[in-house]
Amino acid sequence: MSALSALSxxxxxxxxxxxxxxxxxxxxxxxxxxxxxxxxxxxxxxxxVCGYIHRMHEKMGENRTWAQFLPNTGRIDYxxxxxxxxxxxxxxERAAGxxxxxxxxxxxxxxxxxxxxxxxxxxxxxxxxxxGGFTPLLYAFDDREKILDIxxxxxxxxxxxxxxxxxxxxxxxxxxxxxxxxxFVAFMRPxxxxxxxxxxxxxxxxxxxxxxxxxSAEMCRQYGATGPVIRGSGVGxxxxxxxxxxxxxxxxxxxxxxxxxxxMARYLVRMEEMVQSLxxxxxxxxxxxxxxxxxxxxxxxxxxPAGDCCFAVEAxxxxxxxxxxxxxxxMPYRVRLRTPSFCNxxxxxxxxxxxxxxxxxxxxxxxxxxxxxxxx
Amino acid sequence: xxxxxxxxxxxxxxxxxxxVPLPTTPAVPVAAGAQVGTAAPExxxxxxxxxxxxxxxxxxxxxxxxxxxxxxxxxxxxGFAIDAVTxxxxxxxxxxxxxxxxxxxxxxxxxxxxARVPREKPELPTISEIYPGANWHERETHEFFGxxxxxxxxxxxxxxxxxxxYHPLRxxxxx
Numbered sequence: 148m149s150a151l152s153a154l155s156x157x158x159x160x161x162x163x164x165x166x167x168x169x170x171x172x173x174x175x176x177x178x179x180x181x182x183x184x185x186x187x188x189x190x191x192x193x194x195x196v197c198g199y200i201h202r203m204h205e206k207m208g209e210n211r212t213w214a215q216f217l218p219n220t221g222r223i224d225y226x227x228x229x230x231x232x233x234x235x236x237x238x239x240e241r242a243a244g245x246x247x248x249x250x251x252x253x254x255x256x257x258x259x260x261x262x263x264x265x266x267x268x269x270x271x272x273x274x275x276x277x278x279g280g281f282t283p284l285l286y287a288f289d290d291r292e293k294i295l296d297i298x299x300x301x302x303x304x305x306x307x308x309x310x311x312x313x314x315x316x317x318x319x320x321x322x323x324x325x326x327x328x329x330x331f332v333a334f335m336r337p338x339x340x341x342x343x344x345x346x347x348x349x350x351x352x353x354x355x356x357x358x359x360x361x362x363s364a365e366m367c368r369q370y371g372a373t374g375p376v377i378r379g380s381g382v383g384x385x386x387x388x389x390x391x392x393x394x395x396x397x398x399x400x401x402x403x404x405x406x407x408x409x410x411m412a413r414y415l416v417r418m419e420e421m422v423q424s425l426x427x428x429x430x431x432x433x434x435x436x437x438x439x440x441x442x443x444x445x446x447x448x449x450x451x452p453a454g455d456c457c458f459a460v461e462a463x464x465x466x467x468x469x470x471x472x473x474x475x476x477x478m479p480y481r482v483r484l485r486t487p488s489f490c491n492x493x494x495x496x497x498x499x500x501x502x503x504x505x506x507x508x509x510x511x512x513x514x515x516x517x518x519x520x521x522x523x
Numbered sequence: 524x525x526x527x528x529x530x531x532x533x534x535x536x537x538x539x540x541x542x543v544p545l546p547t548t549p550a551v552p553v554a555a556g557a558q559v560g561t562a563a564p565e566x567x568x569x570x571x572x573x574x575x576x577x578x579x580x581x582x583x584x585x586x587x588x589x590x591x592x593x594x595x596x597x598x599x600x601x602g603f604a605i606d607a608v609t610x611x612x613x614x615x616x617x618x619x620x621x622x623x624x625x626x627x628x629x630x631x632x633x634x635x636x637x638a639r640v641p642r643e644k645p646e647l648p649t650i651s652e653i654y655p656g657a658n659w660h661e662r663e664t665h666e667f668f669g670x671x672x673x674x675x676x677x678x679x680x681x682x683x684x685x686x687x688x689y690h691p692l693r694x695x696x697x698x
């Protein structure tokens with residue numbers, strides 16, 4: 148029977164076909180491929196195919212010194228690179244018994260949270276673009292540019308920062324940074340209100356997101372999904388609270404949680420996280436202590452004692468774990484990067500089963516994937 | 524459900540009580556300038572409460588490879604989430620270490636479970652039936668190290684090319 152006559156007679160039930168989404172596709176944000184087996188408009192199986200930009204950062208970690216691996220950490224999740232440097236630097240400091248001075252820790256928190264907002268703004272623009280709304284992207288990227296300017300003046304890079312060092316940060320913040328950051332916080336608060344009235348209350352958006360792509364808390368646990376994904380499923384898990392690092396213990400902030408588990412819940416979690424990050428930045432600026440930004444006496448060539456240790460941070464996309472193994476040499480014996488996008492994507496095959504194709508793309512966007520964060 | 528890490532440590536001790544004790548890591552002399560190192564001396568007890576501030580985890584468990592499924596089941600029953608699975612190649616000792624990381628979404632607990640397999644026959648059972656999230660981590664560990672997870676539904680390359688026959692994170696890998 149020809150396809151056309153099968154369609155006209157309605158006898159298509161049970162017949163499946165495969166469509167290919169990506170590896171170059173606007174909805175996959177980078178080179179991710181989805182092999183989708185379809186039953187009409189419905190997905191019977193969506194298999195992610197990864198590895199298109201795999202660079203083997205973990206092997207690179209084994210053939211350069213501890214410090215030479217630092218620039219790699221800015222090139223894994225290029226939208227929220229600060230957190231990656233933070234996790235790696237934290238792991239090495241833990242292994243070598245180095246403590247960064249308080250001023251450096253506050254600067255780390257301020258820059259990491261600025262980076263979280265800039266990352267969420269990219270997600271906001273790109274996610275709405277996936278859903279067919281073009282305009283919000285222009286606003287989001289305009290606001291994000293303000294953060295990138297602040298961070299570029301401080302670190303020299305727009306995205307691939309290599310600003311943290313074992314024992315501190317590479318240079319101190321100046322008055323321009325503090326003034327610029329305060330101005331940004333004051334500017335961004337009313338912008339968030341504007342975003343909500345422009346986008347969140349939009350009826351088309353609500354119909355595309357509410358009740359779509361429901362992920363249960365149990366599924367998050369079984370797959371190790373974290374970040375806004377697990378917090379959109381009713382679990383208030385945040386590494387900044389559960390394994391507090393740096394000076395997060397001294398700062399007052401809330402962890403936004405929504406119980407619905409749908410795309411709207413993940414959307415709202417990220418929107419509120421930006422407000423919380425503004426809160427953290429403001430407090431950290433108020434409390435910013437004087438003093439050095441580098442610990443003294445950190446050797447140029449580190450040789451941490453033999454053994455392994457871990458350091459986890461809350462990256463923009465969720466839990467990031469760096470596990471290092473040292474054999475007391477100037478190069479790491481092993482560097483393991485447990486990245487949030489990898490685990491968050493791994494539940495996609497199960498979560499997208501039975502969904503309609505456009506809804507499955509909304510689900511994909513709501514996971515906020517960065518492909519080099521998966522492929523590493 | 525456990526209420527403390529000590530309770531969890533007791534459960535692990537019960538789990539491995541009947542097992543043949545693990546051999547202590549043989550001290551392998553390393554030639555000067557060798558590219559491979561040796562592990563730090565391992566703690567006397569296979570179930571060890573550790574200082575989170577120093578190590579980044581609370582409980583460190585070493586067990587025999589045939590016990591990993593029982594260990595994962597114990598983690599699952601106590602509400603832990605899968606964090607990661609990975610390997611470490613201890614070439615000088617002729618062993619590969621498989622490391623399982625777990626975190627708890629409600630309590631702030633971190634548990635590490637390790638098992639060592641012989642380097643010439645690196646095989647151990649899969650835990651992907653207990654934790655579907657382990658599926659991808661085991662695929663990755665398989666392609667990077669050549670460690671075989673018996674019973675895994677789809678042990679094909681995930682990040683490397685589909686026809687890759689090499690294992691780049693083995694210490695004797697030459698590009």
